[in-house]
Amino acid sequence: MALPLKVLSLAAILATTVMTKADTLDFTLTGGGNTFTFSLPSNPTPDSSTIGTSFTLDNIMVTEGLIGFSTDITFSNLSSGGGLDFPIPAAPPLPGTEIDLVGPQLYSGTEASPIFSATSTPFILSEPKGIDEFTLAIVDTSVPEPASFGLLATGLLAAAGMARRRFNS
Numbered sequence: 001m002a003l004p005l006k007v008l009s010l011a012a013i014l015a016t017t018v019m020t021k022a023d024t025l026d027f028t029l030t031g032g033g034n035t036f037t038f039s040l041p042s043n044p045t046p047d048s049s050t051i052g053t054s055f056t057l058d059n060i061m062v063t064e065g066l067i068g069f070s071t072d073i074t075f076s077n078l079s080s081g082g083g084l085d086f087p088i089p090a091a092p093p094l095p096g097t098e099i100d101l102v103g104p105q106l107y108s109g110t111e112a113s114p115i116f117s118a119t120s121t122p123f124i125l126s127e128p129k130g131i132d133e134f135t136l137a138i139v140d141t142s143v144p145e146p147a148s149f150g151l152l153a154t155g156l157l158a159a160a161g162m163a164r165r166r167f168n169s
Contacts, residue, residue, distance in 0.1 A: 024141050025116050029099075031134030032125065036099070038062045038073070039141070042116050047072075049111040053080045062086065075114065078105045083123055084136075101125060101134055 023042040028035065038060050049055035054076040062071055073086040085100040103123035107114035118140045125132040 026139045026141050028137045032132040034064055036062055036064050051111055055111040
């Protein structure tokens with residue numbers, strides 16, 4: 001009886017996928033007294049792209065402090081100066097301008113199928129004109145998939161069963 005239970009438990013563990021992660025990245029852009037944050041998939045589908053130049057993701061929710069706004073974010077490749085830019089709506093206390101950062105290319109792949117990776121990199125603000133430096137940190141936010149919870153539940157049930165069996169002996 002103990003051998004079939006062990007075989008069944010081992011089969012359940014092997015059939016369950018080990019911990020995987022969701023492909024969401026958190027972007028934190030800090031500089032000029034501001035901190036902008038937003039999240040994107042690591043392999044987003046662009047709403048528009050110019051092959052060999054840039055791509056745009058529409059209606060991305062960005063927060064600055066306690067203020068949230070929806071904006072379009074454009075990511076450029078190295079031939080276009082690299083970096084990213086997005087408009088800031090004119091709503092107090094936001095100035096109603098555009099963040100236009102020049103720096104490294106933030107994605108690999110093509111403009112039609114970009115891939116982001118976790119990184120931290122400095123940028124120079126080109127618009128509005130100034131010498132403000134910004135730093136962009138891209139952090140992988142790993143989240144267990146449901147299969148991982150299944151594996152955990154299987155292990156907990158097995159441990160409870162073993163404890164009950166020992167208690168009854």
